[in-house]
Amino acid sequence: MVSAKRSRYKSIQPTLLLEAANKVVVRQGVDALTLDAVAGEAGVSKGGLLHHFPTKEALIAGMVQQALDKFVEALQQELAKDLAPDTPGHWVRAYIRASALDDQENYELHFNLLAANFTNPELLKPMRDFWQDCHMRIMSSGLDPAVATVIRLAMDGLWLTHLHNFAPLQDPLRSQVIETALKLAQP
């Protein structure tokens, strides 16, 4: 009989640790992100946590990477979904939809930014590279570069208001804003 937990080991996935770290940050703030807190949230000892992430910086780097991966994946899916591929603004429209898709994810993403920026800005390098890439794609999206950039910035700002809870947009305004952005990104 193979029980559900046939073994104590091989059970801790780094992914679970990263998600536990996310929970801690989102719920209790950046300063609550201690190794003890993360270990507690994940139901692991500190030693176990440090076994997978040898330093706190490594943990945060992992959080950043995971959040980035999620967004990149969402972006890929939206790119594939577009009804009018290969028209000007195609990429920008995907960016809009990916940004708007799941506030929760972006929320976490930006909290991770806070944590990383706090600990060591260098940890944001993967993100910087990614956005640099975005920037180039936006410039060659076929739209007017300035308009396309305004759209990009607006989407980034959308996260920001959520993150800091600065008059975060409620529906229906939120949907209207996204629709307006999409309209601006029409060829």
Next chain:
Amino acid sequence: MVSAKRSRYKSIQPTLLLEAANKVVVRQGVDALTLDAVAGEAGVSKGGLLHHFPTKEALIAGMVQQALDKFVEALQQELAKDLAPDTPGHWVRAYIRASALDDQENYELHFNLLAANFTNPELLKPMRDFWQDCHMRIMSSGLDPAVATVIRLAMDGLWLTHLHNFAPLQDPLRSQVIETALKLAQP
């Protein structure tokens, strides 16, 4: 003869302490914002610093308030400057110009946000109130609310890219973006 520093006392202005704190954060990152570091930067002992700001939270609250005051003042000046007051979008245009005015100020402002969010999100309440007010003014700016909100978000995003150093905009794109925003905010 009244020398420049006629006395050791009465010389420390809370404002100088706040500016010292800003310098520390901008130069060395959020985690370097310790009482010792601020006191050192200001040329004051820790006791002296704590005499004016009894807790670290009080210091950060002061930083937030100061940054907010600066932005509000810039906004007031831009409101007064507008060539076409009392036309639709008047307020939004002022917001754009105030946001674009001095990156350095907004830069500091957002670093303070980081610091505050790190220590205690509650410290951001004055900012939340301010942005709530902004939101209402935008809704009644005479422009299409969704368009006006897109513009607002884009300006917020402008700071964000600078703050995290995510492909921050360089001239001439930067000016073009601002001009595009202004154009969108024309009546």
Next chain:
DNA sequence: GACATCCGACCAACCAGACGGTATCTTTTG
């Protein structure tokens, strides 16, 4: 003298990380 300003040594709390140990899995060897 009363009061405000400022000093700097000191303390208690906290935290990242080290370390020595234990439990489980894998490979080697007889």
Next chain:
DNA sequence: CAAAAGATACCGTCTGGTTGGTCGGATGTC
């Protein structure tokens, strides 16, 4: 195949260093 040997996963205590804040006192002003 069994048992030993080693590798890997994980635990939990301990410590060195840091930090926010206290406190007694020194120095100046009214």
